[in-house]
Amino acid sequence: MINTMSKIRGQEKGPGYPQAEALLAEAMLKFGRELGDDCNFGPALGEVGEAMRELSEVKDSLDMEVKQNFIDPLQNLHDKDLREIQHHLKKLEGRRLDFDYKKKRQGKIPDEELRQALEKFDESKEIAESSMFNLLEMDIEQVSQLSALVQAQLEYHKQAVQILQQVTVRLEERIRQASSQPRREYQPKPRMSLEFPSGDSTQPNGGLSHMGTPKPAGAPMDQPCCRALYDFEPENEGELGFKEGDIITLTNQIDENWYEGMLHGQSGFFPINYVEILVALPR
CATH class of the missing domain: 1.20.1270.60 (Arfaptin homology (AH) domain/BAR domain)
Structure with a gap:
């Protein structure tokens, strides 16, 4: 009007x-x-x-x-x-x-x-x-x-x-x-568990399994790597985007806040607090 x-x-x-x-x-x-x-x-x-x-x-x-x-x-x-x-x-x-x-x-x-x-x-x-x-x-x-x-x-x-x-x-x-409306209850996502092999029984992922969740595609566990806790959308050039559950190969720690890694052939930087370490970088 x-x-x-x-x-x-x-x-x-x-x-x-x-x-x-x-x-x-x-x-x-x-x-x-x-x-x-x-x-x-x-x-x-x-x-x-x-x-x-x-x-x-x-x-x-x-x-x-x-x-x-x-x-x-x-x-x-x-x-x-x-x-x-x-x-x-x-x-x-x-x-x-x-x-x-x-x-x-x-x-x-x-x-x-x-x-x-x-x-x-x-x-x-x-x-x-x-x-x-x-x-x-x-x-x-x-x-x-x-x-x-x-x-x-x-x-x-x-x-x-x-x-x-x-x-x-x-x-x-x-x-x-x-x-x-009734209050919603928080539903936690399945946690990753650590299982130790006994005798000749071994697991292909070195003892790491995700309860109720198939292993995500990504880096093998015999090299430094981490698992994405959340989705990360890159906002700047050089950043590496990923989805929750992705396994990312670690290549370098830039500083106390950023890692450098690779996923699906792509290399870039990403924040440390978005991932959990599975195999740490050598000191």
């Missing part, structure tokens, strides 16, 4: 600067999408972000209304009417000085010259007084512009209250729904 009215008024581009609510909305919508629908906070963050976006549009509309109906008319008053009055006053001052000078020389200059100086002074005085009188008589226009400022702010606050009330209702409903 706001955008449609802006197009009709020729104000589609907005005030030319971002509102704080727009920046907040962008962040909330982004992180709400990243959190996803598996939790309550993600969708709620998206709903509030959408409300912030609507608030920014309402504030854009307020700024444009104030500029068009209050600031621009006052600027026009300053640039046109007041400047014209200043011009008449400056001209009046010049003719007053000219009349005073010729009046002091009365008797030394022709009377006609003095009379003309007085007529010019009276003419400028009348024009200046008339301009100031007309400005004061038309001051109801300034009152109307002031009223437009207040009305624009009133409309902004009405729409802002409506938007915030709507999102408040949705959040309260989300809280009620979440409170009525």
